[in-house]
Amino acid sequence: MQTSRPIYLQIADTLCDDILQARYKADERIPSVRELAAQQQVNTNTVMRTFETLERDGIIFNRRGMGYYVSDDAVERITSLRRDHFFDGGEMAWFFSRLRDLGITPDGLCALYNDYLSQ
């Protein structure tokens, strides 16, 4: 039952990560719905929903008959959205409460994060 993060959002996350890491640059075309669906082994409807979401957030835009392209300010928008989610959306508070319950100290957290960054 436990329904995990929806597939279409997982794909959106991946695309955003790709954009942040400049694998897709501003005004560059991203793969078509069909390509992504084939590559990710999902229904085309699922990818369409991903694109809808990203377009609504101004991260990608459509050139009729040509496909979807990365917005000029995609990086800023992604960062901004994530920042909002993180700070105001309660994600951070939730994480901190988990960390506290697990008995993790600030120093311990710092160490874990350093480990992560140096991977």
Added chain:
Amino acid sequence: MQTSRPIYLQIADTLCDDILQARYKADERIPSVRELAAQQQVNTNTVMRTFETLERDGIIFNRRGMGYYVSDDAVERITSLRRDHFFDGGEMAWFFSRLRDLGITPDGLCALYNDYLSQ
């Protein structure tokens, strides 16, 4: 779009928090299905799903005709489940990747966490 955490799991979270903070102690009875349903303003079926979930995880157990009670090792089980979720379930990695993308440094994170703890 963002589908929120189901009510029955939110109630489970709350009960677990209560147990962690010793508001309900080992072998102590928790409120009945009806009581919780009334208190939380939800249907009894919803609370039943909560109890099913917690029982399956060994956090509470049933005494027939008497209600549900906190398991002896409830605290350990909750902590363990959450720890697993956090470390192995990918929550921490996801958290750290967000932090990195937002340009937060280990020291910055440490400061934020300290703030949170001192609230």
Added chain:
Amino acid sequence: MQTSRPIYLQIADTLCDDILQARYKADERIPSVRELAAQQQVNTNTVMRTFETLERDGIIFNRRGMGYYVSDDAVERITSLRRDHFFDGGEMAWFFSRLRDLGITPDGLCALYNDYLSQ
């Protein structure tokens, strides 16, 4: 959730077994509701339901103010009830279908039963 055999029937089973094995003989008094409840660590209501059931089946009878006694024909009644349940109530068919699905042969079954009897 999985609700096992009701406690009051488990107690009835035990009493019937006791009668079959002559630990309680015809016209002999069985323990009081309170005694049994204390001994089995259950609610007196539960034992009362056990007695109701056994009385309805003619296995025990009440002497006012004195308690419950084993019927003269208790052994016959128990055996008859169990036989009916077993053969006509579908228990045997169910048992055999499980055995068949588990790939147990008549000889295998015979051997298992012999083992059980010689314990």
Added chain:
Amino acid sequence: MQTSRPIYLQIADTLCDDILQARYKADERIPSVRELAAQQQVNTNTVMRTFETLERDGIIFNRRGMGYYVSDDAVERITSLRRDHFFDGGEMAWFFSRLRDLGITPDGLCALYNDYLSQ
């Protein structure tokens, strides 16, 4: 009084029998919640409980948006679960004690089982 086996478990039993008899094969889709509910004349919630139970036991799994499918090792799991129930869960001992009390001999049992198998 004798509370019958819950409908959702009866449906689970039926599905397991179907799988054991290869009416549904590994990785094959089973009917949707709605289909089964209509066919069995029960509420969709009841079928959902069936699926929950079978999924928790690893007998079926969900492909999101597509329905439930038979696990690769469903047959092994069903057999194993039933075997455990039968031998360790005390079913067999219970049956044997009934047989003994009814005065059935190993040879008699063997004959009855042979009759059953040859039906």
Added chain:
DNA sequence: GTGGTCTAGACCACG
């Protein structure tokens, strides 16, 4: 189309 959540309520066995 699929399943997942939830309500409002009933009924009942059990303790």
Added chain:
DNA sequence: GTGGTCTAGACCACG
């Protein structure tokens, strides 16, 4: 009193 099962139905996210 307790929880467990079930119905009838709604709503919705997801694929």
